[in-house]
Structure formats: C-alpha cells, structure tokens
Amino acid sequence: MEMREHIISLPERIFIGNGIISRIDEYFSELGLTGPFLIVTGSNVRRLIVSKILDKIPADVIEVQEANLDEVRKVEEFAKKHESNVILGVGGGKAIDVAKFSAFELNKRFVSIPTAPSHDGITSPFAAIKGLGKPISMKAKEPTAIIADIDVLSSAPRRLINAGIGDTVGKIVAVRDWRLAAKLRGEYYGDYTASLALLSARHALNCTKIINKDLKYGVRLLVEALISSGVAMGMAGSTRPASGSEHLFAHAVEMLYPEGPLHGELVGVGTIMMAYIHGIKWKEIRKALIRIGAPVTAKQLGVPDEIIIKALTIAHTIRPERYTILGDRGLTWASAEKVARNTGVIT
Numbered sequence: 001m002e003m004r005e006h007i008i009s010l011p012e013r014i015f016i017g018n019g020i021i022s023r024i025d026e027y028f029s030e031l032g033l034t035g036p037f038l039i040v041t042g043s044n045v046r047r048l049i050v051s052k053i054l055d056k057i058p059a060d061v062i063e064v065q066e067a068n069l070d071e072v073r074k075v076e077e078f079a080k081k082h083e084s085n086v087i088l089g090v091g092g093g094k095a096i097d098v099a100k101f102s103a104f105e106l107n108k109r110f111v112s113i114p115t116a117p118s119h120d121g122i123t124s125p126f127a128a129i130k131g132l133g134k135p136i137s138m139k140a141k142e143p144t145a146i147i148a149d150i151d152v153l154s155s156a157p158r159r160l161i162n163a164g165i166g167d168t169v170g171k172i173v174a175v176r177d178w179r180l181a182a183k184l185r186g187e188y189y190g191d192y193t194a195s196l197a198l199l200s201a202r203h204a205l206n207c208t209k210i211i212n213k214d215l216k217y218g219v220r221l222l223v224e225a226l227i228s229s230g231v232a233m234g235m236a237g238s239t240r241p242a243s244g245s246e247h248l249f250a251h252a253v254e255m256l257y258p259e260g261p262l263h264g265e266l267v268g269v270g271t272i273m274m275a276y277i278h279g280i281k282w283k284e285i286r287k288a289l290i291r292i293g294a295p296v297t298a299k300q301l302g303v304p305d306e307i308i309i310k311a312l313t314i315a316h317t318i319r320p321e322r323y324t325i326l327g328d329r330g331l332t333w334a335s336a337e338k339v340a341r342n343t344g345v346i347t
C-alpha cells in the first residue's frame, strides 16, 4: 500500500470548564503566548462577551460580519499594521473561521474561544470562507488553545445550541457516505477518524435526551462532541469524516438562499433526508431534533419548498470529487420532491 505524506493538525491545549474565560491570562502565560493580541469577533459577541477577555488581557478588537475573503483581508491588514502576534477567534463559526484563516495566511498562532456550541469548526484546522471559489472549507490554522467556557456556551441562544446538535448528528450520514466512496471509488477511508466522528454523533443524539432537563450538562456533552469531531477532521487531514451529502445539501441551500437558516439547522434537516436515502434511522434523527425544538421542516427553517427541492437536485455538483449517496448525477426534481415529502420536510 502506498503511504502518502499525511499531516495531522491538532490543538495544543484544550481548556474546558465553568467560568474559565476569566483565567485566560493564566492560560496564556502557561503556553508562553505573548501579545500583541488581536480579537476577531462579531458585533453581538463583542457587546456580550469580549469585555470579559479585555478585563484580563490587553488586546485589539476587530469586528467581522461575514466569513468572506474581504473580511479576511481586512483582518490581515489590521494584524500586519498592529503587529499582532496571536489571533483570537471569539464567537460563532464565522468569527472563528475568519480568525483561523487569517492566522494561517499570516503564520500566526490562533486561539479558539467559542461563544456558541453551534458548529464543529471550534477545533478543526479548516475554515469555510466565501469567495475562494466554493462554499466549502479550506485548510487553515489549528488552534494553539481552545478555551471552552461552559457558562458562556450555555448562555448562547438555544437556537445556536440546537444548531450544534444538527451539525453533529450529520456525521451519521457523512461517515456512511465516506464508506460508500471507499467501496465504490477506492477512496482512502480512515476507520479511526470515522469512529471518532460517529462517537460525536452518538453523543449529540444522547444530548437531545438530557439538554432539556440539564442545560449545562447537555452543553458540556455537546461541546465535547464538537471538539472530537474537529479532532477527527484534524486527524483525517480533511473534513471527510464530518461532511457528506447532508453538508452538500446545506451548502446548496446557503448558495441559493444566503440569508437563510444557521449552518447546523440546515445540516440537521439534510441529515434526515440523506439518512432516508441511505435507508438508515432517519425517523430517530428527526425525533431527536424535534425533541430539542430544532427545525425539521422547510417552514420551520423559513426556506421555500422550491429551494429545498432545487438544493437537493444541485447538491452533488458542489464537490464532485467527494463521492456520496447522491452519486454523479444527483436527484431528479421528481425524486428530490419525493424525498422531501416522504420525510415531512415539505408537505
């Protein structure tokens, strides 16, 4: 068997616990991280959370609205001008992605401080940046440190927490797609990283039974699942264990309907439909999402039925090199409509 070079990018240190954001100064000196520091964040998170960090360490702050190339360039210019030494991503997936991609391009250290458990980009050395050609993740910098404060993460709006569960249950389909690609196309399949991603999905399903009763414990379980799914991506050297046809559907809707739902909400609904096509436990996944109040229909997503159907028909074109259950030719309009109808996504 030919052994090609395989590089594994993992975080150096993960800090997780209650109220730990106030210990950021200790963590930084433990790791030998010195300023100037640059915080990349969004306007809501700046207002709600960033002052907790500024109380402990001096840092410049820059706000980003979107995870696109213009915002990356803006951050890079600022970082160069202010000679930033460490770039901190503080916020949801977008702020973290812009920070980690800028750190990668500038070869600076990156610290991930998630404020919502809404995505598994917290750990992954990949970033979804718009304007680079395709609406999929690109190689970025692995975090030197992750500071996951459960008090902060569980104070995020419930919709964001539910989105994280949606992003994580998606791994059930992603791993099936990966196995299929290995069988039909001889693609490399990493048993260990696939198992790790599946373990994350199992934790997320379990989380749906706990989170309504014990929010903080549920969020802790979820954050661990998100972190280990990111580790799976870092070990695989690609997003393959964490992204399959359910993500292709989500990316397709994001392209057709940019101001639409959260990433994890779309992945959750995509998982229901792709699990149906795979012939696996789609009803159980749907029930789990309903249990936590996550969207399972086009109406709840706020997306027109036609966009859902259109997205199903174009999903296979987004990443043609990544083989999935959608095959090379994808779904016809009639079959897409049937899938969406039979799974209750449209009525």
Ligand SMILES: NC(=O)C1=CN([C@@H]2O[C@H](COP(=O)(O)OP(=O)(O)OC[C@H]3O[C@@H](n4cnc5c(N)ncnc54)[C@H](OP(=O)(O)O)[C@@H]3O)[C@@H](O)[C@H]2O)C=CC1
Pocket (backbone or CB within 6 Å): 041, 042, 043, 044, 045, 046, 048, 067, 091, 092, 093, 094, 095, 097, 115, 116, 118, 119, 120, 121, 122, 124, 126, 127, 128, 137, 152, 153, 155, 156, 157, 160, 163, 167, 262, 263, 264
């Ligand atoms: N790199 C990777 O491997 C992965 C990347 N992603 C990417 O991540 C993005 C999705 O991330 P997601 O977090 O859903 O979306 P956003 O980053 O857009 O966050 C959604 C909203 O939540 C707000 N927010 C975040 N934390 C809090 C909080 N504690 N309290 C109140 N509001 C808060 C943000 O505010 P503000 O306006 O301040 O930002 C923003 O308005 C997508 O671009 C997706 O492609 C997803 C999975 C993996």
Ligand SMILES: O=C(CO)COP(=O)(O)O
Pocket (backbone or CB within 6 Å): 120, 121, 128, 135, 136, 137, 167, 239, 242, 243, 247, 248
């Ligand atoms: O969202 C992701 C994993 O949850 C990343 O996947 P993509 O490579 O499809 O952007």
Ligand SMILES: [Zn+2]
Pocket (backbone or CB within 6 Å): 119, 120, 167, 247, 263, 267
């Ligand atoms: Zn995702």
